[in-house]
Amino acid sequence: MAKKITQKTKNPMPNQDALERARNFEEVSLGYPVDLAVLEAQRCIQCKNNPCVAGCPVEIDIPKFLLQVGDRDFEGAYKTLMDRNVLPAVCGRVCPQEEQCEVKCTLGVKFEPVAIGRVERFVADYAKLMKFTDDTPPAPPTGHKVAVVGSGPAGLTVAADLAKMGHGVTIFEALHKAGGVLVYGIPEFRLPKAIVEHEIEGLKKIGVEIKTSHVIGQTFTVDELFTELGYEAVFIATGAGLPTFPKIPGINLIGVYSANEYLTRSNLMKAYLFPSGSDTPTIRGKNVAVIGGGNTAMDAVRTSLRLGADNAYLIYRRTRAEMPARHEEIDHAEEEGVKIIMLAAPEAILADERSRVRAIRCIRMELGEPDKSGRRSPVPQKGSEFDIDVDTVVFAIGQGANPLIRSTTPDLPVNKWGNILADDSTGATQKPGVFAGGDIVTGGATVISAMGAGRKAARAIDRYLRNPSADGYSPTDV
Amino acid sequence: MHRILDKDILAPDVVRFWIEGAHIARKRKPGQFVIIRTSEEGERIPLTIADVDRTRGAISIIVQGVGKSTKQLNALNVGDSIHDVAGPLGRATEIHPNSRVCCIGGGIGTAVVYPIACGVKAHHGSVVAIVGGRTKDYVILEEELKAVVDQVIVTTDDGSAGMKGFVTDALKGLLAEGRTFDEVVAVGPLPMMKAVVAVTKPLGIKTTVSLNPVMVDGTGMCGGCRVSVGGDQKFVCVDGPEFDGLQVDFDELSARLRAYHEQEQEALKLYNDQMACHAVPTT
Numbered sequence: 001m002a003k004k005i006t007q008k009t010k011n012p013m014p015n016q017d018a019l020e021r022a023r024n025f026e027e028v029s030l031g032y033p034v035d036l037a038v039l040e041a042q043r044c045i046q047c048k049n050n051p052c053v054a055g056c057p058v059e060i061d062i063p064k065f066l067l068q069v070g071d072r073d074f075e076g077a078y079k080t081l082m083d084r085n086v087l088p089a090v091c092g093r094v095c096p097q098e099e100q101c102e103v104k105c106t107l108g109v110k111f112e113p114v115a116i117g118r119v120e121r122f123v124a125d126y127a128k129l130m131k132f133t134d135d136t137p138p139a140p141p142t143g144h145k146v147a148v149v150g151s152g153p154a155g156l157t158v159a160a161d162l163a164k165m166g167h168g169v170t171i172f173e174a175l176h177k178a179g180g181v182l183v184y185g186i187p188e189f190r191l192p193k194a195i196v197e198h199e200i201e202g203l204k205k206i207g208v209e210i211k212t213s214h215v216i217g218q219t220f221t222v223d224e225l226f227t228e229l230g231y232e233a234v235f236i237a238t239g240a241g242l243p244t245f246p247k248i249p250g251i252n253l254i255g256v257y258s259a260n261e262y263l264t265r266s267n268l269m270k271a272y273l274f275p276s277g278s279d280t281p282t283i284r285g286k287n288v289a290v291i292g293g294g295n296t297a298m299d300a301v302r303t304s305l306r307l308g309a310d311n312a313y314l315i316y317r318r319t320r321a322e323m324p325a326r327h328e329e330i331d332h333a334e335e336e337g338v339k340i341i342m343l344a345a346p347e348a349i350l351a352d353e354r355s356r357v358r359a360i361r362c363i364r365m366e367l368g369e370p371d372k373s374g375r376r377s378p379v380p381q382k383g384s385e386f387d388i389d390v391d392t393v394v395f396a397i398g399q400g401a402n403p404l405i406r407s408t409t410p411d412l413p414v415n416k417w418g419n420i421l422a423d424d425s426t427g428a429t430q431k432p433g434v435f436a437g438g439d440i441v442t443g444g445a446t447v448i449s450a451m452g453a454g455r456k457a458a459r460a461i462d463r464y465l466r467n468p469s470a471d472g473y474s475p476t477d478v
Numbered sequence: 479m480h481r482i483l484d485k486d487i488l489a490p491d492v493v494r495f496w497i498e499g500a501h502i503a504r505k506r507k508p509g510q511f512v513i514i515r516t517s518e519e520g521e522r523i524p525l526t527i528a529d530v531d532r533t534r535g536a537i538s539i540i541v542q543g544v545g546k547s548t549k550q551l552n553a554l555n556v557g558d559s560i561h562d563v564a565g566p567l568g569r570a571t572e573i574h575p576n577s578r579v580c581c582i583g584g585g586i587g588t589a590v591v592y593p594i595a596c597g598v599k600a601h602h603g604s605v606v607a608i609v610g611g612r613t614k615d616y617v618i619l620e621e622e623l624k625a626v627v628d629q630v631i632v633t634t635d636d637g638s639a640g641m642k643g644f645v646t647d648a649l650k651g652l653l654a655e656g657r658t659f660d661e662v663v664a665v666g667p668l669p670m671m672k673a674v675v676a677v678t679k680p681l682g683i684k685t686t687v688s689l690n691p692v693m694v695d696g697t698g699m700c701g702g703c704r705v706s707v708g709g710d711q712k713f714v715c716v717d718g719p720e721f722d723g724l725q726v727d728f729d730e731l732s733a734r735l736r737a738y739h740e741q742e743q744e745a746l747k748l749y750n751d752q753m754a755c756h757a758v759p760t761t
Contacts, residue, residue, distance in 0.1 A: 176561070261694055274741065275748055281741035
């Protein structure tokens with residue numbers, strides 16, 4: 001029962017003016033007003049085979065919630081979302097829908113796909129405004145206890161799912177605030193922290209306990225979670241780990257940051273409010289170079305503008321086409337005045353007399369043959385070095401696995417990069433009762449893929465609790 | 479929230495707290511530290527765990543009020559609570575049984591050396607402690623160390639207590655007497671640690687230092703605490719805080735410690751002004 005299509009393109013979402021927003025930490029995108037959300041949802045043709053659902057790592061019933069929004073049943077739409085996704089306001093903002101649900105949209109074959117993410121975001125924000133609650137009663141208590149290590153997207157998802165199944169869940173978070181990358185990594189202007197707090201409050205309401213400032217691997221080891229604290233299963237979702245720095249001269253000068261540190265100072269510690277409102281300082285560079293081409297690099301370079309940079313450079317060794325960041329984020333960065341320097345890589349960071357950054361020396365690259373990942377690999381061009389005057393340099397070039405858990409859990413197998421080996425479909429590791437998911441398993445990936453891993457692991461943990469020898473790895477498999 | 483159980487003043491602007499933290503006390507080994515925040519806006523402050531009391535479920539920290547955050551912390555009293563305490567963090571001291579160790583503490587560094595000295599004694603080693611301070615008032619933990627180690631030598635810059643001179647003068651004196659050590663542990667201001675290494679390096683004496691760089695999360699995530707040790711990059715929070723002093727690039731660390739000097743002064747001035755306003759009502 002295909003409907004007549006009235007509109008071929010997505011309804012645009014209003015944004016704060018680019019030059020104005022580049023100087024504040026308020027959210028960039030303002031979200032759909034009600035009527036625009038309804039109009040956009042009505043673009044869904046309710047096709048038969050629902051390819052969008054298959055594109056969603058947490059399997060939201062997308063056509064159903066779009067139909068509900070189209071019919072102005074916003075509370076119903078919210079329940080449809082919450083049935084599959086505990087963080088809709090987060091996902092509506094940071095999911096790469098263009099690679100997941102929207103890329104599969106039937107409408108997208110001929111026209112622009114339905115702006116599923118924007119409608120999802122609208123529903124979540126509207127629900128918060130109207131104080132809708134997900135009143136699906138959790139299953140009766142099972143008496144089982146599960147420890148979740150890390151409160152980022154994977155940990156929050158597994159905790160919510162298990163709590164709904166009636167299991168007792170405690171999340172152990174190393175930092176003083178829950179949310180993982182959602183609070184320390186993704187900036188306020190892309191994901192307001194009040195939204196993350198609201199979604200975490202929702203988890204507490206369904207019985208999830210959160211212990212902050214508990215560093216698993218130190219405060220308690222994984223084994224002690226079982227033996228001393230009596231948990232029957234442990235889900236490890238500690239996220240990305242140690243930042244990587246290139247081996248070039250000047251890497252330890254003052255003003256050189258990892259993106260993790262630069263973003264943590266600004267997001268978690270609110271250094272942009274220093275000295276009144278936050279006691280954590282950060283260097284407010286006037287000329288800032290960010291190295292990398294992913295979403296983290298975009299977040300860092302856009303943060304530098306908001307901290308007062310006159311010139312914010314993004315240096316990437318390939319071209320714009322190869323950048324792993326979402327195109328929307330690259331567009332936003334450019335609109336705000338970020339200068340993208342493509343086909344260049346840093347060779348050295350130069351110091352002033354006080355050991356502070358004075359300039360960055362780069363070398364031009366050309367794209368050669370495709371490498372194993374299929375991307376054309378950059379080749380340095382001899383004699384093409386050039387300097388850019390900067391006072392701050394931020395590296396957003398990926399990270400290695402954190403050693404705290406693996407060094408205290410010797411019987412937990414990891415790969416050569418230190419990432420935990422876990423079954424794709426269950427998250428089960430080779431250590432009985434221990435499951436893992438998110439970036440600690442996959443290396444740096446997305447919020448939604450971590451949530452997908454949490455969803456799968458929750459089902460497997462539930463099965464494990466009911467029958468510990470049922471599936472996953474068992475000691476006899478090893 | 480972690481309640482403050484005891485507080486005493488060890489030296490001008492140097493305070494010892496005992497705070498609740500049973501889960502930290504039960505796990506902590508000498509050499510490890512905690513990260514503390516005093517308020518919702520507070521920064522994360524790394525502090526060595528000076529001692530533990532497992533029966534009370536408490537840990538002790540010794541804090542020198544230098545900037546806003548440490549002064550704010552030192553203004554707290556028994557019964558007040560500390561917002562967040564995370565730990566124990568870092569690697570424990572590597573203690574070799576039956577070893578002869580010279581533990582050198584300069585100023586607040588003695589708070590870091592004290593638990594290490596206790597650890598060595600617990601492993602049947604012998605310990606000579608050299609404790610230095612600018613003046614008599616700045617020498618801390620002398621009595622506590624005397625109760626544990628074999629010999630305590632106090633040095634002050636002005637001779638107001640113990641021998642006049644630096645900790646390195648005391649160390650040179652011991653070595654000149656023919657005393658031998660399997661290891662020297664030195665913790666204090668960077669120039670002091672560098673000076674100790676200048677004495678021990680030519681003699682090839684194993685020298686361990688504990689570093690206190692700028693740190694944010696304390697779990698390996700940010701890399702802000704990176705130091706160069708033997709040309710390799712190390713993160714103090716997960717690879718340290720103790721390193722081979724003969725290999726540490728002290729000059730680089732010293733520069734990095736000044737990264738936020740201006741901001742720290744600005745915050746401190748604001749804090750002092752606010753305190754002054756509270757103390758003296760304006761007319």
